[in-house]
Amino acid sequence: PKKHKVTVVGSGNWGSTIAKIVAENTAAHPDLFERNVQMWVFEENVVIPQDSHLKAAIDADGKPQKLTEIINTYHENVKYLPNIRLPDNVVANPSVVDAVRDSTILVFNLPHQFISNVCKQINGHILPYARGVSCIKGVNVSEDGISLFSEWIGDALGIYCGSLSGANLASEIAQEKWSETTIAYDPPPVDHSMNPTPRERSRSPTGQATRSGELTPSDALAQDIRHRDARGQASKIKLTPLPAAYPPLDHNTLSALFHRPYFHVSMVTDVAGVSLSGALKNIVALAAGFVDGRGWGDNAKAAVMRLGLMEMVQFGKEFFGETVHTATFTEESAGVADLITSCSGGRNFRCAKLAVERGVSVEEVEQSELNGQKLQGTSTANEVNSFLKARGLESKYPLFTAVDGILAGRHKVDDIPSLVARAAHDY
Ligand code: NAD
Numbered sequence: 001p002k003k004h005k006v007t008v009v010g011s012g013n014w015g016s017t018i019a020k021i022v023a024e025n026t027a028a029h030p031d032l033f034e035r036n037v038q039m040w041v042f043e044e045n046v047v048i049p050q051d052s053h054l055k056a057a058i059d060a061d062g063k064p065q066k067l068t069e070i071i072n073t074y075h076e077n078v079k080y081l082p083n084i085r086l087p088d089n090v091v092a093n094p095s096v097v098d099a100v101r102d103s104t105i106l107v108f109n110l111p112h113q114f115i116s117n118v119c120k121q122i123n124g125h126i127l128p129y130a131r132g133v134s135c136i137k138g139v140n141v142s143e144d145g146i147s148l149f150s151e152w153i154g155d156a157l158g159i160y161c162g163s164l165s166g167a168n169l170a171s172e173i174a175q176e177k178w179s180e181t182t183i184a185y186d187p188p189p190v191d192h193s194m195n196p197t198p199r200e201r202s203r204s205p206t207g208q209a210t211r212s213g214e215l216t217p218s219d220a221l222a223q224d225i226r227h228r229d230a231r232g233q234a235s236k237i238k239l240t241p242l243p244a245a246y247p248p249l250d251h252n253t254l255s256a257l258f259h260r261p262y263f264h265v266s267m268v269t270d271v272a273g274v275s276l277s278g279a280l281k282n283i284v285a286l287a288a289g290f291v292d293g294r295g296w297g298d299n300a301k302a303a304v305m306r307l308g309l310m311e312m313v314q315f316g317k318e319f320f321g322e323t324v325h326t327a328t329f330t331e332e333s334a335g336v337a338d339l340i341t342s343c344s345g346g347r348n349f350r351c352a353k354l355a356v357e358r359g360v361s362v363e364e365v366e367q368s369e370l371n372g373q374k375l376q377g378t379s380t381a382n383e384v385n386s387f388l389k390a391r392g393l394e395s396k397y398p399l400f401t402a403v404d405g406i407l408a409g410r411h412k413v414d415d416i417p418s419l420v421a422r423a424a425h426d427y
C-alpha cells in the first residue's frame with residue numbers, strides 16, 4: 001500500500017505552525033503518511049534577531065542567512081515563528097514546484113494575496129489525484145463575482161480543495177495551548193466509470209427526485225457540479241480518482257493528519273461557511289480594534305462583534321445560498337469562536353487598535369510591528385466593499401462598509417455608531 005505525502009504550501013506564522021502539527025501527525029501515523037513533510041518557504045535572507053536564542057549559534061557576525069537553511073539546520077523559523085522548535089521531519093524547500101511534487105495532500109497556508117501566483121507556478125506539476133486543504137482566510141473577488149479560495153484553488157489546479165479554519169491564533173497553538181478548529185471537506189462523489197451511482201441517478205443535491213433512467217457521462221458530471229455549488233457558479237473540475245493503493249482521503253484520514261491533543265478537529269461539510277467566516281471575521285476584528293483603540297471599552301467591542309456576526313451570516317446566505325449553514329457561524333470554532341479570539345488578540349485587531357491610538361494608518365502599523373507578517377482584513381474589507389458597491393448593497397452591510405470607509409479615509413471611527421444605527425432596523 002501507498003502512503004500519503006504531505007506538502008504545506010507556505011511557512012509564515014500559521015503556515016509554520018500547521019507544518020509542526022502535520023509533521024507530528026505524519027510521524028505518529030506511519031501507516032497513513034510518509035514521515036517527512038515538505039514545507040514551501042518563500043526564500044529570503046534573514047538577519048537573526050539580537051534577542052534570538054540562536055543568535056550566537058547561527059550568526060554572531062550579523063550576516064543575513066537563507067531562511068530555508070536556518071530551518072533545516074536549526075529547526076526553527078526564526079522570522080515568522082521564533083522560539084518554537086519544528087519537528088525534524090519538516091523539510092523547508094525554497095522551490096514550490098519541487099515541494100509539491102508527488103504529494104497527495106497539499107495544505108495551502110499563505111497570505112491570500114500570494115495564492116494566485118503560487119497556483120500558476122505549480123499548475124501542471126502536481127499529482128492529478130492530489131487533494132487540497134486551504135487554511136487561507138480571505139475571499140477571492142473579481143469582476144465576475146466572489147469565490148472561496150478553496151473553490152478557486154480547486155478550479156485553478158483541477159483538484160478538490162476543502163477548508164480549515166477556526167479560533168486559531170498561531171502563536172498559542174505553536175506553544176501547544178489547547179484550541180479547536182473546523183475542517184470542511186466534502187468532495188463530490190468520484191465515479192471511476194463515470195456512471196452515476198443509483199443515489200446520484202435519482203436524487204438532486206437537495207434530496208429531491210430528479211429523473212429516472214440511465215444518465216450519460218456528461219449528465220453524471222453535471223450532477224457532481226450541482227452537488228458542489230448550489231449558486232450556479234459551477235466548479236468545472238472533474239476529479240481524478242485517488243488510486244486504490246492509497247488510504248482513502250476522507251474525514252478519518254484528515255482528522256489523523258490535523259488532530260492533536262492540543263488541537264481538536266471538528267470535521268464538517270460546509271466548505272463555504274468555514275471559508276467565509278474565516279475571511280469575514282477579519283473585517284469585524286478591525287472594527288473591534290478601532291473601537292477599542294478609541295477607548296470605548298468592552299460594550300462597544302461586543303456591539304461590533306454582534307453586528308459583525310449578523311453581517312457574516314447574512315453575507316453567506318445572500319451570496320452562497322443553500323451551500324452555507326448558519327450553524328457553522330454560530331456553533332463551530334470557525335465561526336463565532338474565531339470571531340471572539342480575533343477580536344481579542346488577533347493581528348487585525350491589534351494593528352487597528354494601535355493605528356487609532358497612534359493616529360496613523362493600519363498599513364503603517366502593519367509595516368512597523370509585524371516583521372513581514374501580513375494582515376488579511378484590510379484587503380478583505382476593500383475587496384468585499386467593491387463587491388457590495390458594484391451591486392448597490394453597501395447599506396445592507398453597514399459595519400463592513402464602515403470599516404472600509406475608515407480604512408480609506410472616508411469615515412472616522414467616531415462615525416461608527418451612526419453608520420451602523422442607520423440600518424439597524426433592517427435586521
Ligand atoms: P504571515 O502573516 O506570517 O505572512 C508571512 C508569509 O508570507 C511568510 O511566509 C512570507 O514568506 C510570505 N510571503 C511574503 N511575500 C511573499 C510573496 N511575494 N509570495 C509568497 N509568499 C510571500 O502568514 P500566516 O500567518 O502563515 O497566514 C497565512 C494564512 O493563514 C492567512 O490567510 C491568515 O489569515 C491565516 N491564519 C493566520 C493565523 C495566525 O495566527 N497567524 C491563524 C489562522 C489563520
Ligand code: 13P
Nearest residue numbers: 166167168169346347348
Ligand atoms: P489575525 O490574522 O488577525 O491575527 O487572525 C488570526 C486568526 O485567524 C485567529 O483565528
